[in-house]
Amino acid sequence: MVPFWILQLAELLAAVALADLSLHVDRGGLLVAGTAVFALLAITANGPLGLVRVVPRRLHVHAVCVVAVVFALAPILPQIRPDASGIIIIEFGAVGLFRLATLTNTVVTVRPPRGSARATAQAANQPAASQPAVPMSTMGSAAATGATSTSDPSTGAGAAPRSATEKVPAPETAGRWISRQASAAVQHAGIAAEAAALTVEKHAPAARAQAGRAVRSAGRLTGRLTRSVGSASAPRSNSSGPAPASSGPSGSAPEAGEPSESTDIQGPEDPK
Numbered sequence: 001m002v003p004f005w006i007l008q009l010a011e012l013l014a015a016v017a018l019a020d021l022s023l024h025v026d027r028g029g030l031l032v033a034g035t036a037v038f039a040l041l042a043i044t045a046n047g048p049l050g051l052v053r054v055v056p057r058r059l060h061v062h063a064v065c066v067v068a069v070v071f072a073l074a075p076i077l078p079q080i081r082p083d084a085s086g087i088i089i090i091e092f093g094a095v096g097l098f099r100l101a102t103l104t105n106t107v108v109t110v111r112p113p114r115g116s117a118r119a120t121a122q123a124a125n126q127p128a129a130s131q132p133a134v135p136m137s138t139m140g141s142a143a144a145t146g147a148t149s150t151s152d153p154s155t156g157a158g159a160a161p162r163s164a165t166e167k168v169p170a171p172e173t174a175g176r177w178i179s180r181q182a183s184a185a186v187q188h189a190g191i192a193a194e195a196a197a198l199t200v201e202k203h204a205p206a207a208r209a210q211a212g213r214a215v216r217s218a219g220r221l222t223g224r225l226t227r228s229v230g231s232a233s234a235p236r237s238n239s240s241g242p243a244p245a246s247s248g249p250s251g252s253a254p255e256a257g258e259p260s261e262s263t264d265i266q267g268p269e270d271p272k
Contacts (some may be wrong), residue, residue: 001103001104001105002103002104002105003104003105004045004047004048004057004101004104004106005047005048006100006104007047007061007064007100007101007104008042008045008047008048008049008050009049010096010097010100011038011039011041011042011064011097012038012039012042012049014033014034014038014093014096014097015034015035015036015038015039015042017037017089017093018031018034018035018089018093019031019032019035020087020162021089022035022046022086024085025082025083025085025086025089026082026083026086027080027082027083027086028080028082028086029080029082030074030075030080030081030082030086031082031086031089031090033168034071034090034093037067037071037099039059041055041063041064041067044060045057045060046060047060053075057106058106059106059108061101061102061104064097064098064101065098065101065102067097068094068095068097068098068101069094069098071090071093071094071096072090072091072095072098075087075090075091112190140146144167
């Protein structure tokens with residue numbers, strides 16, 4: 001982009017050139033009018049070469065484009081038409097100014113004062129060790145609660161001292177962070193519950209079949225133990241009855257009234 005002062009300089013040079021060439025052509029009234037118009041535009045623009053500076057830069061660029069178009073079409077009228085050399089000068093000047101106006105930068109650049117630039121450079125070159133340290137406990141508590149102390153503009157009280165490098169989140173930021181964490185926790189809980197339901201639905205038939213097999217095995221084992229205990233107790237009850245009487249030497253029991261062989265036979269008592 002072309003600086004704005006170059007457009008003003010071109011307008012002044014075009015005005016001087018038209019004023020000089022109007023003396024060497026026939027019927028140079030149109031060149032004199034162009035000299036006055038371009039000089040007036042140059043001195044009223046809000047730029048470095050302006051004397052009055054009442055016309056903004058963007059409006060000045062539009063005005064130069066309109067004047068250049070009108071100046072280039074003016075030789076159509078026979079009353080103000082100059083000779084051939086004058087027409088060539090008018091067309092070249094109008095086209096050149098129109099093209100230069102379309103390339104002109106209308107943004108105003110504000111330069112900071114020299115003192116402020118020097119102070120900024122010194123602050124940037126200042127070592128980080130000279131900056132005040134911020135306690136981590138203060139920053140942690142402020143970040144956890146998200147609360148900031150507000151001061152009363154009328155009294156100026158209630159404002160806690162805060163260092164330049166301390167970063168305390170606003171209540172809105174803390175609220176948004178808490179809401180995001182809560183929504184994430186709810187989403188994770190829903191995902192976990194859905195996974196647990198899918199797992200139970202997938203493994204429930206196998207678990208029920210395994211439990212049925214275990215119950216049937218326990219029933220069969222209980223039946224076997226019951227039958228083994230019953231077969232073991234049956235012989236013991238048969239052997240616990242009364243024992244049979246023992247037979248004599250001839251194999252028959254002694255009859256009643258007969259002396260047994262084990263009875264002693266006493267002889268007659270000796271007389272005294």
